[in-house]
Amino acid sequence: MNTIKKDVTIYDIAQQIGVSPATVSRALNNKPFISEKTKTKIFKAAKELGYRHNNFASNLRKQKSHTIGIIIHELKSNFTTLVLAGIEKAATLAGYDLIIAHSSESVEKEIANANNLFHKRVDGVIASLSFETETLDHFEPYYDKNIPVIFFDRVEEDSPTTKVIIDNYKSGYIATKHLIDQGCQRILLIAGSQKRNVYYQRYKGYADALRDHQMDMAKEQVFINDLSEAAVEKAVDQILKMKPLPDAAFITNDFTAAVFMKKIKEKGLRIPEDIAVVGFNNDAISRMVEPELTTINYPGFQVGEVAATHLINHLQGKANLKDMSTIIIHSELIIRKSSIKSKKNP
């Protein structure tokens, strides 16, 4: 239990069965031009001796890390977790390791993470930008060295980068239109920083839906904040003072929507009768609240899987990222009770 054995190398295997280390390496890596017989012998010996492949030596020699770096803004969200699970599935399948770095929504940390992963020599990066990020300068070193970077969710729309996103504009539009179809007249929007494409596009979709239905978009109907619990609380205080009261709210994040619902119910308002609510993401919480929350399904797992698969295909030369600079994942409205005003029009 306490004798530390020396590690077994391909030299040990080679010696054991009387071939060269090169042959062992080739066999173990399933390279062509090895006789089945030697191969079997090598695998058998490897197993017997308890051989472990040494990634460091291999990586050093091959100048590849076989590692993908992930830069995200927050670990603690349902959506992020799903994306990570999707990335992990694709990466594991292809034998890539992951290094996960998160910025807690701070640019400085995001920059530090980008540098750090660069120094760790990741083969590629999958990233979603922080609330604060304004430029992509910190990804320059990657481009200089031809290390591929794929962005997802929070991206820089106008940049010539590869991105995996949903159609946030359309999602915002259909969410709002759904509320209009329910007969709502005064529809609030609560959204995050307009610097970020996701919130800006959802806002635009909302605004255009209103305009297309000849509805006013009063300034005070739109709340832009950090979507935190405190921010919602503040917004609710303001909303309750509005006359007439709004009759619907489109809140671009399910957790925030859940907080909102809780607060306004505490104030004695009914959902959906007084205020209909639509969220965004289809997080687990959307089915836990009462009434169940109408929301936009944002398939995070698929986003992660697609991003990772494309990155890996690129790394393996099976595809080129430049051939496909924006990938749109399908999103859709899921109608639940929180937004259904009329019986006939579900």
Add this chain to the structure above:
Amino acid sequence: MNTIKKDVTIYDIAQQIGVSPATVSRALNNKPFISEKTKTKIFKAAKELGYRHNNFASNLRKQKSHTIGIIIHELKSNFTTLVLAGIEKAATLAGYDLIIAHSSESVEKEIANANNLFHKRVDGVIASLSFETETLDHFEPYYDKNIPVIFFDRVEEDSPTTKVIIDNYKSGYIATKHLIDQGCQRILLIAGSQKRNVYYQRYKGYADALRDHQMDMAKEQVFINDLSEAAVEKAVDQILKMKPLPDAAFITNDFTAAVFMKKIKEKGLRIPEDIAVVGFNNDAISRMVEPELTTINYPGFQVGEVAATHLINHLQGKANLKDMSTIIIHSELIIRKSSIKSKKNP
């Protein structure tokens, strides 16, 4: 933008300023016996040339990976996320990388993960066992090579391993006692696999609290299942047929408790009047449900931080894991509205 520059090595730096690579290595690693002057020159040159430390070469040479492996049963839980954040904080601080592997509650996958991380040559492991796991045989290779393993949350209690846990027995006891103090007479328990210490200890605490207060623990009051939504649904169906109906439920997981609350409210029962509910974990969802859920605060972040810190201290020779085989993190009851029956006895 597309010219790939050759990587800068310590040889380049050495040549640049006319010293040997050994000196450069020593300077960059802050080893003693280097004149301040040379050191400054070396750091300056390193920066100018855009030097990146090569972990692979360094790891290969030092026979250390500077990586910690994490084996968990599920990524998609609030608690796990907190633990990971805690581990990440401690690891980042000490310059360790993480590899995260999850088993989706399957033993086979857990074994595969253990083997995989072993082959990746992690310096140490932090693990929480799957629902199904019955032996620790798959960690044998680690012990054989003196690679430290720390377990948290779901551990093998009788094994001579280092663990970071809370007092699940006490937590189960105080949760149940709280319900008894509220005047509840027929208290249900919904818990997970009794193979796992966490659920078994919570069960024991529950049972002992009942016994200490001269209360019966009828067989049908105890539901052992996988805590899934489907399992709760089934349990609720059975519960509604009970006569008399139970007046309280201790559910050893907040998400499950939230599902339970939703289902019984749909059936027209009131919380806490008809059935008082206590959950476990203090997940974010516990404050989102209505009424807010009384629960046991299980400080996941701290668990992760403590586990990682101890592991790293051990790796760095600052402490020895053998000196401290079980670390108990403080947990406590948080009383909210879901369990308060009487006005005078909050």
Add this chain to the structure above:
DNA sequence: TTGAAAGCGCTAACAA
């Protein structure tokens, strides 16, 4: 305080 030299384990170009 610095340098020379060996070697960590693997892969790949070249030769056989």
Add this chain to the structure above:
DNA sequence: TTGTTAGCGCTTTCAA
């Protein structure tokens, strides 16, 4: 189909 050999970039022992 297999072997020989060099070298990836770093750290460390020994010597100066």
